[in-house]
Amino acid sequence: MTAARLSVHDLAKTYDTGTRQVHAIDKLNFTVEAGELLCVVGPSGCGKTTLLRSIAGLLRPTSGRLEVDGQPVDGTPPGTAVVFQEYGRSLFPWMRVADNIALVLRDNGIRSAERRERVREALDQVGLADTARAYPWQLSGGMQQRVAIARALAYRPRLLLMDEPFAAVDAQTRADLEDLVYRLWRDLGVTIVFITHDIDEAVYLGQRVLVLSAEPARVREEIAIDLPAERDQLATRADPRFIELRTQIQQHIRDSGR
Numbered sequence: 001m002t003a004a005r006l007s008v009h010d011l012a013k014t015y016d017t018g019t020r021q022v023h024a025i026d027k028l029n030f031t032v033e034a035g036e037l038l039c040v041v042g043p044s045g046c047g048k049t050t051l052l053r054s055i056a057g058l059l060r061p062t063s064g065r066l067e068v069d070g071q072p073v074d075g076t077p078p079g080t081a082v083v084f085q086e087y088g089r090s091l092f093p094w095m096r097v098a099d100n101i102a103l104v105l106r107d108n109g110i111r112s113a114e115r116r117e118r119v120r121e122a123l124d125q126v127g128l129a130d131t132a133r134a135y136p137w138q139l140s141g142g143m144q145q146r147v148a149i150a151r152a153l154a155y156r157p158r159l160l161l162m163d164e165p166f167a168a169v170d171a172q173t174r175a176d177l178e179d180l181v182y183r184l185w186r187d188l189g190v191t192i193v194f195i196t197h198d199i200d201e202a203v204y205l206g207q208r209v210l211v212l213s214a215e216p217a218r219v220r221e222e223i224a225i226d227l228p229a230e231r232d233q234l235a236t237r238a239d240p241r242f243i244e245l246r247t248q249i250q251q252h253i254r255d256s257g258r
């Protein structure tokens with residue numbers, strides 16, 4: 001699996017509500033290197049979801065352009081998978097876990113034997129090998145989100161977009177899922193854009209953190225996370241450098257909200 005390099009040029013999105021225009025993002029420029037894990041943070045309502053949906057091809061930007069490996073894209077960039085926050089709504093409750101995962105593969109013309117193999121491999125990667133025949137509603141929230149991640153992986157994405165994927169689970173599950181994403185990223189070398197409003201999560205996971213300003217969203221700051229590559233929920237979060245980085249980002253967000 002080769003990773004994608006994504007570049008965003010002068011991206012803008014204005015919503016027209018009928019009574020007023022909301023400039024959600026404007027003149028947004030940044031690059032995500034192939035194989036990088038970039039976290040995006042910013043004050044609530046600053047345009048993070050708008051950005052992610054625009055990259056995913058789910059929203060049409062008002063202006064600007066996206067390039068994957070230097071090629072302009074219109075619509076969903078090739079090799080892109082998305083994981084949303086609402087796992088409950090992203091899986092079909094009447095379909096078994098394996099069928100939920102296989103569905104996208106079938107839609108992409110992948111044959112049945114290969115589909116089975118990919119489903120097995122993806123479930124294995126997220127530690128859910130024995131749930132293939134279960135229904136999503138029989139699983140906990142954290143497990144359902146693992147299924148959503150498995151579905152993205154089965155597609156073998158070159159670019160994985162994650163929109164506050166762990167905002168709806170409890171703290172322990174969240175920590176486990178963060179470690180899962182970090183391990184998968186290191187094992188698979190996929191490019192990840194991870195949106196979160198949780199600064200600690202951004203510092204814990206990211207190689208780089210992009211801080212967005214509020215309405216319209218622009219890049220306020222880019223911060224390289226120079227923590228050791230080996231991350232650990234207790235040791236990393238207690239590292240004085242972690243605390244420094246978190247404080248620095250918090251300061252930028254506070255200032256950008258003014």
Ligand code: ADP
Pocket residue numbers: 015016017022023024042043044045046047048049050051215
């Ligand atoms: P975030 O994900 O950072 O919380 P959003 O991208 O959801 O921010 O929203 C950015 C801004 O755009 C907000 O002011 C929000 O109210 C506005 N917005 C989002 N979606 C729409 C829409 N469909 N119509 C009008 N305004 C919208």
